Amino acid sequence: MSTKPSNSEEEFFALEEQEKKHQFHEKQKQEQRELQKKLHFMKCPKCGYDLKSIRISFVDVDECGYCGAMVLDKGELAKLKIADNTILKALVDVFKKDR
Ligand SMILES: [Zn+2]
Secondary structure, X not given: OOOOOOHHHHHHHHHHHHHHHHHHHHHHHHHHHHHHHHHHOOEOOOOOOEEEXXXXXXXXXEEXXXXXXXXXXXXXXXHHHHHHXXXXXXXXXXXXXXX
């Protein structure tokens, strides 16, 4: 009776080992992302100071209390543009009524 593993057995264990390494690295990357998020959440990307939420034209944006930088979340710039257009249109309408 032969004790030498077959090629398919070697491939199976090699693939299993490769998958374990891959899962280990993915878990490490995920832990690193969560750590980075904890460290940087609501911190200014320029100076590291705390960000606070302020409301501009019905949109909540994050502003640095130290350097004044503003951070927009995904989609907030588009909301500001829409709000800005609404304000501009309201102003134009006011001027039209005065004539
Ligand atoms: Zn700042």
